[in-house]
Amino acid sequence: MKLTLHIWRQNGPNAKGRFVTYTHDKVNEHMSFLEMLDVLNQELIERGEEPVAFEHDCREGVCGMCGFVINGLPHGGRKGTTTCQLHMRHFSDGDELTLEPWRSAAFPVLRDLVVDRSSFDRIIQAGGFISVHTGAPPDASTLLVPKDDAELAMDYAECIGCGACVAACPNGAAMLFMSAKIAHLGMLPQGKIEADRRVRAMAEAMEKEAFGSCTNYTSCEAACPKEISISAIARMNADYRRAFLPGKPVGGGKLEKVKLLPAT
């Protein structure tokens, strides 16, 4: 297979980026998208050029490290597929592909296709802890969780924090990410204790980052490699509203201030 690739190249966070076109004729249909780039990078190294920087780790679709936009679609747009699990058999000989990093003010480009997603980490940190009894493992029957709740919480917990939702959202909003975290904790008894405080603190932390706001385009759901439903967002909206009801503690309850990573 032969491909024409237009790849965003940017030397550093403050450098000016540009698209560079590469012709890649050593593409095998069995390669994953990242392996295809590995082969390109090998050639670039042999030619004495800088290889294309992209993030990756497990290459099994579970770590959330990889991801960039392929022809306008995060992770290439195949249902439930991360970039590392996207195979070249889904493309055809002679295809022209444009590779861009996630475009978001909250995800500054570090180099080429690599972005800084520590804004996600700061939202997670603001969420704080859950209250669990430490010590010996509890008996399985001491804390009963309805089966349906456990299943749904697990669906939301599948979020790998890759950032495709933000990349796909025309508003650059991080609602699917944040709501998946809030929904999965809020559905389980262990996470319910701090639920009010958590949703308020995370919403506040999200506001401090440069994300946009949700207008229910549902692009996030379509782009999510873990197929997380926008029902998570609806749940979070309801949790947020309830956390301000009369009778709830001011500020959502007390908690020692969590030290956040310094803003970048």
Place this chain on the structure above:
Amino acid sequence: MSESSSFYSSSVGKKILMAVTGMILFFFVLFHMAGNLQIFIGQVELDRYSRFLHSVPEILWLVRIAVIFSFLVHIIAAVQVWLQSRRARPIKYKVRANLATDVAARTMVWTGPIILLFVIYHLLHLTYGAIYPSLFEEGQVYHNLIASFQLWPIAIVYIIANLGLGFHLYHGLWSLTQTLGWTHPRFDSFRRVAAAVIGIGIAAANIAIPVSVLAGWVS
């Protein structure tokens, strides 16, 4: 920070306020449409309904103030979240693909201002009689409607504005169920259908009035 300003400072809170005020405005639009459809019953009935609405000025103004307040909150929050989202992607994608969104969702930012401009026009036209003073008689609702909708430029304004309203209502109604957290696997798919039926229904019923006058079915 007080609890209310803390609530509003998040875009999540702003959207919830937009959903609540949007719902108030939706009910206003619904009753407004239902009242106006009396034009198809007859002149006496429509004019009597108009006098009924004006019979207790205190109640009329209470409703008006609630609607105006909702309208302002809805618009201010919308502009704020719109500006926030515009800042969120300073570098655009070279290749753009619309994922899952529909036309109604993408045009909210246009149908909103269209409705605002139309409401101003509509008030000047049929409440204050400032657009065509020669065709306007205070309190003669039936006469005012017939006289002005017989002119196609006025009818066109109402038809276009209501098409915009239909789109805005479709996305808005579906969106508010999401923003208020009304989700359940059993009726999640039904939300869009209901929003479409109501949006199209209200737009069609409103558009039926100028079209019927223009076509001479009501005179």
